[in-house]
Amino acid sequence: MARPSTPLLSREQILRAALDLLDRTGELGLPRLARQLDVGTSSLYHHFKGGREELVEGLRGLLTEGSMPTGPGQGEGWQDFTRRWARGYRAAFVAHPAAVPLMTAQTVTHPSTLASYETLAQVLHDAGFDDEELLHAVTVLDNFVLGSALDACAPVEVWADSGRPGSPLSRAIRATKAQPGDRSERAFHLGLESLLTGLERLRDDR
Template identity: 60%
Template sequence: MPRPNVPLLSREQIAAAALSQIDETGALSLPRLAATLNVSVSSIYHHFAKGREEVIEGIRALLTREITEPLDQNLSWREYTEQWAHRYRSAFARHPHAVPLLTLQTVSSPEAVASYDALAKVLRQAGFAAEDLLHVVSVLDCFILGSALDASAPLDVWADSGDPASALSAAITATRAQPGDRSQRSFEVGLRILLAGLADLIR
């Protein structure tokens, strides 16, 4: 039987199916992924030689493509970082179950590395020192990923004691009265504070 002219699978198809599995189950199983795609596990290894780890990086690449529309390099570092952070959170907040898997391994997807490198270049040009730069990127990364997880948290993160003397209870009541999404508002407040603090590192 002649070989098909068009490959039955692509890396993108496998990564998309893997992401769907994680969204549904919170975990990644290559045998289950292969069954979903109606192929053998060896077919997945044909495209991802390192197996599960490389598939996860394929997922990272898939999500990064959602945020890699070029940003204006003439923006100030704060404007650039703010836009980058919003895009990053938006993409990952849609797939919160993927976040823990992505944080357990080194970022190696070329698409993701290029996105971080573009951010690092803007920060370096703004005056962040080399010895601070990786820490700045890491702090931003941790905050955004944490916020992406928070986007799927319950509406009420803390139980309301109803105690009129409780500052937390009063805060919960006040927050419930605010319009819009609580998690999004928390992200905006946190990002504003974070960028103001990072500005102190510019030399």
């Protein structure tokens, strides 16, 4: 039987299907993905010779390209760039929280994602962070953003209101419910500003 003149699958089709599977089930197995696409598992390896690891890096790129900045704006200071970087990075994963554990389980190699990290590192370096501090600063920001993306998908009521008289937590829960807007979004901005203040102090103290 002759081969079809055009491929039945493309890398992007596979990645979109993989993301759909991950969103629905929280898992990413190649045999299950192949069944969803009605192909053999070997067809996936034809497009992703590195197997699951290469597929995960493809998903990383699918989620972050266009969201994570790869260059600072004209006259943009390090704090403003970091704010923009963190907002874009968080937005990439808020809608796909099941992808977060996959992304943290292997080395970042996707070119456009690496380019964004490189830009962040360059911006921080130019702002006066030395080599010993810089990777720790990037790690703290990375951990915070991914944690915040998971928090955005948490239940509306993260902590049960005990109703205990005088409970600071219960009072805080009720006060937060009365505030406009999204709790997770407000917490993200509070945490980001706190991190930037702490990083600035670290740099200046040194």
